Amino acid sequence: MASGFRRFGGALRGDGALVKKVAILAWNCWLDNLGSRFYAISIIFGIVILYISLLLGMLAADQELRVLLDFGLGFIELMGLAGAVFGAATAVLREIESKTIYLILTRPVSRSQYLAGRFLGLMFSALVSMLIMAVLHLAILFFKGWTWDRAYLLAFVGIYFKVLITAAVTLFLSLFSSSVLTAMIIAAILWTLGHFLPEIRVMTPWARPALWPLAGLSYVIPDLQLFNLRDRLADPQWPLLAWTGYAFVYSLAWLMLAGFWLRKKEF
Amino acid sequence: MGRFLSLALALLISAGLNALRPMPMRPEAPALRLEADCAVETASLFALGLKRLAADLGLIRMLIYYGTPQSHEDHHRAEGWHYPQLGPRALRILEIDPAFSYAALYASGALAFNLSRPQEALDLLEHVLKRDPGNRQYQLYIAAIGFQREGNSRKVIELLEPVLNSPDCPTMIKSMMAFLYKKSGQLDKAVRLYQEIIETSRDSGYRGTAERMLAEIRAGRPALPTSRPPTEPRPRK
Numbered sequence: 480m481a482s483g484f485r486r487f488g489g490a491l492r493g494d495g496a497l498v499k500k501v502a503i504l505a506w507n508c509w510l511d512n513l514g515s516r517f518y519a520i521s522i523i524f525g526i527v528i529l530y531i532s533l534l535l536g537m538l539a540a541d542q543e544l545r546v547l548l549d550f551g552l553g554f555i556e557l558m559g560l561a562g563a564v565f566g567a568a569t570a571v572l573r574e575i576e577s578k579t580i581y582l583i584l585t586r587p588v589s590r591s592q593y594l595a596g597r598f599l600g601l602m603f604s605a606l607v608s609m610l611i612m613a614v615l616h617l618a619i620l621f622f623k624g625w626t627w628d629r630a631y632l633l634a635f636v637g638i639y640f641k642v643l644i645t646a647a648v649t650l651f652l653s654l655f656s657s658s659v660l661t662a663m664i665i666a667a668i669l670w671t672l673g674h675f676l677p678e679i680r681v682m683t684p685w686a687r688p689a690l691w692p693l694a695g696l697s698y699v700i701p702d703l704q705l706f707n708l709r710d711r712l713a714d715p716q717w718p719l720l721a722w723t724g725y726a727f728v729y730s731l732a733w734l735m736l737a738g739f740w741l742r743k744k745e746f
Numbered sequence: 747m748g749r750f751l752s753l754a755l756a757l758l759i760s761a762g763l764n765a766l767r768p769m770p771m772r773p774e775a776p777a778l779r780l781e782a783d784c785a786v787e788t789a790s791l792f793a794l795g796l797k798r799l800a801a802d803l804g805l806i807r808m809l810i811y812y813g814t815p816q817s818h819e820d821h822h823r824a825e826g827w828h829y830p831q832l833g834p835r836a837l838r839i840l841e842i843d844p845a846f847s848y849a850a851l852y853a854s855g856a857l858a859f860n861l862s863r864p865q866e867a868l869d870l871l872e873h874v875l876k877r878d879p880g881n882r883q884y885q886l887y888i889a890a891i892g893f894q895r896e897g898n899s900r901k902v903i904e905l906l907e908p909v910l911n912s913p914d915c916p917t918m919i920k921s922m923m924a925f926l927y928k929k930s931g932q933l934d935k936a937v938r939l940y941q942e943i944i945e946t947s948r949d950s951g952y953r954g955t956a957e958r959m960l961a962e963i964r965a966g967r968p969a970l971p972t973s974r975p976p977t978e979p980r981p982r983k
Contacts, residue, residue, distance in 0.1 A: 535806070537948070538806045538809065539802065539805060539806050539809065540809060540947075540948050540949040541848065541852075541917050541948060541949070542805060542848055543948050545802065546802045546805075549796075549798045549799045550799060550802070553794075553796045553798075553799045556795070557794065641795075670794075670795075671793040671794075673795075674792065674793060674794070674795040675792075675793070703795060704795065707795050707797070709798065710795070710797045710843075712798075
């Protein structure tokens, strides 16, 4: 892992543009992920499962295409999420533990730039793995007679936004708790709660003071159900621009918190 | 004291009578009981944000349920009714994904046209129609089942014809319509529909039936005389 940074270390010398520094860090993070066993296994596992989904589709008779579509999109999401959450929980902590972070921070790179680079690299890795699975998924769908629907693209974008937000929160949690396991468990809990937000808000009216903490929490937890476009494929009303804004602002807020925490961290 | 005793006795007798009272002949419609066996699976999929997939698995379970011959014990438990859980299972799917009208269309079609329980089918359709009042397919099904009850095949054909072009139209309904075409002497339409089933259906059971029927029509055999609603083969093998 450190070799990758050494290779590109020269580029970090001097006062390169901020974007360039972040891009180099992101590229290195992507290369690191590409070489990691977890990344390769998750992609292979995803491809095998997508192939096996053909059997499930056959059981659904008339609705084979729907089942293949739903199963594929759902699985792409879960695999993308697993990769991104694992990556976000380990990315910085592992480098702190192995002290390789010093190799980077002794260069003219701020901690925030380092964090941004790692996160962007991680998200690029997640995007590539999800795209690989989506290509195979689409191949299966086309083979089965599916015709292209723009809803697929939108559903994919929705999935990616969910992964993006969860990874940003996980990155903060990993720095905050200094524990990979804790960060991943809390991320999983937030993922679950994020899908029940509409229900939580209905069940926790402000009139009941005992439920205020939960009601308040429901405005902090990311509303992942909002991005569950694949659950609303039949509904053409998708305010994509607003949701893109939500995803980026929410992720940015958690990244800034993570950056703040990293700046204060002593190692 | 005596009053309390007589009241307790009356309550006991009433409870006993309630317990002895025979079960209704069919499950109460909208109170159709949802079963708990796959509740954990559904909850897990919900938690992961995979609502549509939960509905899909519900449909697969329903198709397997309807395609599995029932044992003698099942019949006995079900008070003589075949597949008593067909309606509840469809409702459960619709609860998970209200847009998945195929489940309701499939179950109501099977209940009305295959199992000769049109009232149950109507109860199911009325229930789902309340949630989706604009769904034209549900409305047409209700009307068609009404005419089917009266034995008016011509009206059934007239009502269900527009449904055939819908992507949500179950093969079971296409197969039944083809049979009605054949029965009413509209052989061209019957041939076209059977061919469509052979070309597009992913269910080998219906494809086999369509091939057999086509062969019959091409051999010039007369339509099978029948006085009762057309009975379709079960969809799964």
